[in-house]
Amino acid sequence: MKIRLGPLHAKRRAMFGKLALWLLKRAPAPVFKPESIRKVLFLRDNDKFGDLIVSTIAIRELKLAGKQVDVIAGLRNAELLKLNPHVDQLHVHNDKLFSVIKLALQLRKEKYDLLIDLRNEVPTYKDIVLMSWSKVRHVIGFNRELYPVFDVNLKEDFSLNQHAAWRNFALLEALHIDCKHCNRHYDVHIDxxxxxxxxxxxxxxxxxxxxxxxxxxxxxxxxxxxxxxxxxxxxxxxxxxxxxxxxxxxxxxxxxxxxxxxxxxxxxxxxxxxxxxxxxxxxxxxxxxxxxxxxxxxxxxxxxxxxxxxxxxxxxxxxxxxxxxxxxxxxxxxxxxxxxxxxxxxxxxxxxxxxxxxxxxxxxxxxxxxxxx
Known part of the structure; x- marks a missing residue:
């Protein structure tokens, strides 16, 4: 039996549908020019300490290449970055939608050139809200061809079973940063x-x-x-x-x-x-x-x-x-x-x-x- 929605429910449903589309919409990105990237933002808010440690190679090498490197971290793993000299600014937030929206509006003022997502996880709608509303010029990730919010997609062949650290070097290569002789150690700093x-x-x-x-x-x-x-x-x-x-x-x-x-x-x-x-x-x-x-x-x-x-x-x-x-x-x-x-x-x-x-x-x-x- 098909249940018909009343006029009020139908209007609410339509309103939330339009709101969701508006939230997730991102303006078309300009042509990606690696040499124009100056201000980058890492997304590492999943509070996985090991994943964050592996990412510290790229964070350090981007900083040494003269970029401004900021990081979005979760409440737990932010502590691991507070003493890292290669992180210029640390944005900490929880996973609540209001917190995500508030952060996105703050990030919009920073006018970032690039948001970097090295994670394996499927992006949540909150991730997409953050990427869209922050109005970064470019968003880069791996195997994200199904997600239009990513305008730069790097391919990883999982059948090769490469170490997760490989993504650091693939990212640096995509940004035209020579890492043949760079430091390949993780970058961990303790209080x-x-x-x-x-x-x-x-x-x-x-x-x-x-x-x-x-x-x-x-x-x-x-x-x-x-x-x-x-x-x-x-x-x-x-x-x-x-x-x-x-x-x-x-x-x-x-x-x-x-x-x-x-x-x-x-x-x-x-x-x-x-x-x-x-x-x-x-x-x-x-x-x-x-x-x-x-x-x-x-x-x-x-x-x-x-x-x-x-x-x-x-x-x-x-x-x-x-x-x-x-x-x-x-x-x-x-x-x-x-x-x-x-x-x-x-x-x-x-x-x-x-x-x-x-x-x-x-x-x-x-x-x-x-x-x-």
Whole structure:
């Protein structure tokens, strides 16, 4: 049965339809001339720390090329950019529509030449409102041919499974910035007070060197379980007994986890965790934000990944460590906690032996009763 709308409802529906079209409409862009770009705006408001860290290559190189570089950040990841000397201005907002509209009107006054969106996510209507209402001259992104708001579209062939950092260099090339000899490291800056607290904490630990274990990443499947922690502890006690083992995690993630033989980090912020990464000697992590932080500091790393969920886009490659000092162990199942103990310990042994060779390495049993004892 078809229900007819009353005259008032029909008028409201038509009004909202026209309003939506008006909100999302963007004036035709002029011809894109890379040499005319002087003032750029990065869109990084999704609060994904790892994604932001990877983008810092382009932010730095654009600044060094003489551009004004401003960034739109979320409430959480803005902290990671406040001390970055290559960011001229930081625009922080939440995801509420009113906040997006307010920001867009503020950005309109800045008269930006280019808005840069390096994200993989499908643009939301709020993104499109922001891009349209801010009246930037050009909007650039990857594989955005279905979105008219992007007047400059760069192509990425996902079947090549290139690392996400590749987008930095493709962007710079599109802007005619020569990056053959540019710095390819991520650009991470830590608050000196937070850094000092972490340094003091590590110096007061009983042993000189430290293995940092990040317990959990985003979602329920990127985490270590008790058996895996026990296996790591057994290997370290048997071969590197003169090392501290520090576990960093949110308090709620430690429920049911025994930390006997390990130090629990007293810090609760992501930025303190980044400082721990910087000053630890080796890092283990199932979380790509910590993986990328380790790459920023060339830190020896054991990166733990679940099975890739598609055969065409390999997350473990696109968001891999990008770190010559890293070893990756990947599960054959869709969870990090399903990585077999022998594979986990073998990966750890490889990282340790590559960076801190141990002459008489002891082999451990993978029978959990023996490991726990």
């Amino acid at each position: 000196s007070v937070e850094e000092g607290k972490v340094q003091t904490y590590l110096k007061n630990l009983p042993k000189q060197r430290t293995l940092l274990i990040n317990l959990k990443g985003e979602g329920p499947y990127r985490r270590l379980d008790q058996a895996q922690l026990d296996a790591i502890l057994a290997y370290m006690q048997g071969n590197y007994a003169d090392w501290n083992i520090v576990l960093t995690a949110k308090p709620e993630d430690l429920a049911g986890i025994s930390t006997i033989g390990m130090q629990k980090s007293p810090f609760r912020t992501y930025f303190a965790a980044v400082a721990l990464v910087k000053y630890a000697d080796v890092v283990i992590s199932p979380d790509t934000s910590i993986v990328h932080a380790a790459a920023a500091f060339d830190k020896p790393l054991l990166g733990l990944y679940e099975k890739d969920r598609t055969s065409t886009y390999l997350n473990s490659r696109a968001w891999g460590p990008n770190n010559q000092n890293a070893v990756v162990v990947q599960s054959s199942e869709f969870s990090v906690y399903s990585i077999p103990l022998p594979a986990l310990v073998e990966g750890l042994a490889q990282v340790m032996n590559n960076n801190f060779p141990h002459i008489n390495e002891r082999k451990i049993s993978y029978d959990m009763a023996e490991i726990k004892n």
